[in-house]
Amino acid sequence: MRAIVQRVSAASVTVDNEVISSIGRGLMVLVGIGRDDTTADLETLTKQILSLKAFSDEQSGTMWKKNVKDIEGEVLCVSQFTLFANTSKGKPDFHRAMASGPSRDLYGSFLKRMGELYRPEKIKDGRFGAMMDVRLTNEGPVTFTLDSRKFEYVEQSSVPSAKSAAAPVKQGESRPQTAVAGEES
DSSP: OEEEEEEEEEEEEEETTEEEEEESSEEEEEEEOBTTOOHHHHHHHHHHHHHOOOBOOTTTOOSSOBOTTTTTOEEEEEEOGGGGOBOTTSSOBOTTBOOHHHHHHHHHHHHHHHHHHSOGGGEEEOOTTSOOEEEEEEEEEEEEEEETTTTTTSOGGGSOOHHHHHSOOOTTOOOOOOOOTTOOO
């Protein structure tokens, strides 16, 4: 599972010209579900989101000291299958995203677990599968990308090693090319 988490002073979701969810200060979370994600991913991501110290301690002024629960903030979640798009050829390919039916169920479980770990009335969401207008005021701006599995979603052959990327190239030589996943050489 993957999430884009933004610290916000306000956020809302509108469907068919009707505001269906809105929050004040807290987190706006775009949630992507990969085709092989499980409840273990859900458990990891919910804990990462709710423990993320994205807020300052207002008394001391120290940054990155409080999570959304500490400030009694709200969380607005929106399902976002496009977070698993492969765009290496320009046209998005969504084969890494979970199919709609099972994704709807896992997303529902994600929302329920967020409420169990925090307070259900503080967890809001959009409308799964709907065309939504999402509005937010990003405070900072502060935006984080969270993944339940770190780099397991990235095919290793597409990630150049630090050694090959940093190796000096002598005059007249060229750097070896690394193929990007999904591209033909």
